[in-house]
Amino acid sequence: MTASGSRMSRRRFLGGTVAGAAAVAAPYVKTSHSAGRLSVGLWDHWVPGANEAMEKICLDWGAANNVEITLDFITSIGNKLLLTAQAESRAETGHDVYSVPLWMPSIFRDSLEPVDDLVAEIVSRHGPLVGVADYMAKFDGSWRAVPAPTGSLTLAMVSRLDFYREHAGIDLQTIFPAGERDPALVATWTYDRFLDAAGKLHGAGFSFGAPIAPGADSQGWLGQVFNAFGAVLVDAGGEIAVDSDETRAVLDYLARLTGFMPEAIYAWDDASNNRWLISGQGSTIINPPSAWAVARRDAPEVAAQVWHHDVPKGPAGRFRTSVPFFWGMWKFGQNKGAARALLVDLNERAVVETMLRASQGFDVPLTVSFRDSDVWETATPPAGVLHNYPVRGDEQVIVAGYPAPPAIASQIFTQAIMADLVARVTADGEAFDDAIGWAGDELAGFMRG
Amino acid sequence: MVAITATDAGTGGGSLRRLLRRRSTIAVLMCVPLLAVVLGLVAYPAVYSLFLSMLNKAETKFVGLDNFLFLFKRETFWMVVRQSILFALVAVLFKALIGFIAAHTINTIPAKGQRKWRGMMMVPWVIPAALSTLGWWWLFEPTYSAINWLLAEFAIPAVPWLSQTFWARFSVIVVNVWFGAPFFLIMYLAALKSIPEELYEAAAIDGANAWQRLVFVTLPMMRNIIAITVLFSIIVTFANFDIVRVLTQGGPRNSTHLFATYAFRLGIESGDIPLGAAVSLFMFPVLAVLAFVILRNVRRRIQAI
Structure with a gap:
């Protein structure tokens, strides 16, 4: 009972097993609008006001192109964006255009329309995309989604300037100024130096806080530490590589670092580190500027001392984790012509720039040339707080x-393998070899076809 | 009536009318909506999920029981099995115990004052679990737990409610017991009220004390309702999703995952729907046998009366 090459969909199952229950697709009725209707499912942005800006952009585009646009903003809280995508892709009905952040282009690669020509058009107009975009949305040589005009972010270090000066003797504004930086000074910002600072800050009652739990922030910051130590769970060729000296080195490092972190990190969610900083207890978190934005509103004295900057360098380099956002079109979409036009037109510089301002600098566009915006220069307080939020130096995204x-990487991420591997050592006191053995066993399970 | 029958005799309309007037026909027609609901919302999803669990990850190939055999080799899966059993048995035990004690206590209150107590005790059960669990999450919050704040007032060290395996399991069981005990309470209260007062009077005349009345009158009279509520609760507790999802997301280190949350992690979040379906179906045969045995015993007891 095989159906090689194509997924056994719910409809095929129904058709094959329930006589007389064939689904009758409702006929597509074109409205008075010459280019028809377009249903768009977008990610519900964290930053207040960003949705309204995106709604206006889409409706204006619809009015200009005689397309009747329907917009739904879907939250990622509780994975609702992913749940809705699963429901739509299986039912083969729903929105025409859909937000597919992070691993969703990979998860839904068989349900998303190839968009090679659209990406080529965007690149020809605005120049190359960041390298990670290929990795996330191009499979077997075919793009399955285009860069979203809003939502993409990176995980920078977000630190308290006053605590670092007073308790660790480090002036972060000197190392990472809001302007030209001295590479020699940046080179001193290593994981060893950070560990030393974390110890001093912990001793002063202001610990570094980052989750080691199932959430996305946890996988994000651990991913950059692992890569900085050269520790990979599965290599680019798909071979399990977790059992290595590099893995033992990063586990050893994290065992020491977690000694300077709150015990509660093993149950933190993606908002816990934000609260940790805003409460005034935290010296550093790893986050986009959402924590700073909330502090600016709720705890201005904290916000005035916050600085976004590069992550430390490890033996294998300096790595910044990003969360890329894409938009895709379902293969079963009803109005692909309008969808294709929307995907290209909303990647124009003016649209992205509008969203950069609406998101208060939260977004970091995937198109390299759009990163020359001055939105990160003008954010305040303190002056230059977001200058180093986009990558400015030698960090690899x-x-x-x-x-x-x-x-495979999507499963490493969603099943929190890195976080569990670390926690087995740092919280449960498991031996390195036992924890690595467990991870290897889990990873082997991801290889099944 | 006779004239109409004679007029219609020999016509197609008359046959149809006679058919529709048969009691069996009406019975079948009246059952159609229910049958449609059962077939559409129970039978079809069950068969479809069974079908899904027998496909490969890409859903392109029939692999029989391979997904189940694959799960048998996974350490994390067996941890989920152990946790689900622990969670269900401990939670049902305490729900039944608390429900039984609360039902007895309320039953001793004069009838006039019972209503408000019944109402108050039912509050946890009528609040949507996802919402009330959010309230519990604030009480257990990893960093700023309200309970820990109270403990600190009495110089008691903070408890890692959600960040250590033991306490995280304790927390999800406590919330499940809090949510589910009122169901047992209301069922046991109804059962207590159905026990004839004469039996207690006869026992009292025979010199039975309170404990003997409980053991030799109350419990035997409640055996069927206890069996059915325990069976129902075991099934529902095994299938619990929202409490773990809101409170711990299965953490720390997968130590609070249940079948439903682990199936969600594998099937929806990781995109491996067939494996997720296999996890969710794993307990089906066990629970089916349990249900068969308990319901057979209940039926035998009823027939013996």
Whole structure:
């Protein structure tokens, strides 16, 4: 009972097993609008006001192109964005255009329309995309989604300037100024130096806080530490590589670092580190500027001392984790012509720039040339707080799970293998070899076809 | 009536009318909506999920029981099995115990004052679990737990409610017991009220004390309702999703995952729907046998009366 080459969909199952229950697709009725209707499912942005800006952009585009646009903003809280995508892809009905952040292009690669020509058009107009975009949305040589005009972010270090000066003797504004930086000074920002600072800050009552739990932030920051130590769970060729000296080195490092972190990190969610910083207890978190934005509103005295900057360098380099956002079109979409036009037109510089301002600098576009915006220069307080939020130096942008093939990396991410591996050692006191053995066993399970 | 029958005799309309007037026909027609619901919302999803669990990850090939055999080799899966059993048995035990004690206590209150107590005790059960669990999450919050704040007032060290395996399991069981005990309470209260007062009077005349009345009158009279509520609760507790999902997301280190949350992690979040379906179906045969045995015993007891 095989159906090689194509997925056994619910409809095929129904058709094959329930006589007389064949689904009758409702006929597509074109409205008075010459280019028809377009249903768009977008990610519900964290930053207040960003949705309204995106709604206006889409409706204006619809009015200009005689397309009747229907917009739904779907939250990622509780994985609702992913749940809705699963429901739509299986039912083969729903929105025409859909937000597919992070691993969703990989998860839904068989349900998304190839968009090679659209990406080529965007690149020809605006120049290349960041390297991680290929890794996340191009499979077997075919793009399955285009860069979203809003939502992409990176995980920078977000630190308290006053605590670092007073308790660790480090002036972060000197190392990472809001302007030209001295590479020699940046080179001193290593994981060893950070560990030393974390110890001093912990001693002063202001610990570094980052989750080691199932959430996305946890996989994000651990991914950059693992890569900085050269530790990969599965290599680019799909081979399990977790049993290595590099893995033992990163586990050893994290065992020491977690000694300077709150015990509760093993149950933290993606908002816990934000609260940790805003409460005034935290010296550093790893996050986009959402924590700073909330502090600016709720705890201005904290916000005035916050600085976004590069992550430390490890033996294998300096790696910044990103969360890329894409938009895709379902293969079963009803109005692919309008969808294709929307995907290209909303990748124009003016649209992305509008969204950069609406998101208060939260977004970091995937098109390299759009990163020359001054939105990060004008944010305040303190002056220059977001200058180093986009990558300015020698950081390599990755996604947690890199460099494993996306189909495997997505499972490493969603099943929190890195976090569990670390916690087995740092919280449960498991021997390195036992924890690595467990991880290897889990990873072997991801290889099944 | 006779004239109409004679007029219609020999016509197609008359046959149809006679058919529709048969009691068996009406019975079948009246059952159609229910049958449609059962077939559409129970039978079809069950067969479809069974079908899904027998496909490969890409859903392109029939692999029989391979997904189940694959799970048998996974350490994490067996941890989920152990946790689900622990969670269900401990939670049902305490729900039954608390429900039984609360039902007895309320039953001793004069009838006039019972209503408000019944109402108050039912509150946890009528609040949507996802919402009330959010309230519990605030109480157990990893860093700023309200309970720990109270403990600190009495110089008691903070408890890692959600960040250590033991306490995380304790927390999800406590919330499940809090949510589910009112169901046992209301069922046991109804059962207690159905026990004839004469039996207690006869026992009292025979000199039975309170404990003997409980053991030799109350419990035997409640055996069927206890069996059915325990069976129902075991099935529902094994299938619990929202409490773990909201409170711990299966953490720390997968130590609070249940079948439903682990199936969600594998099937929806990781995109491996067939494996997720296999996890969710794993307990089906066990629970089916349990249900068969308990319901057979209940039926035998009823027939013996």
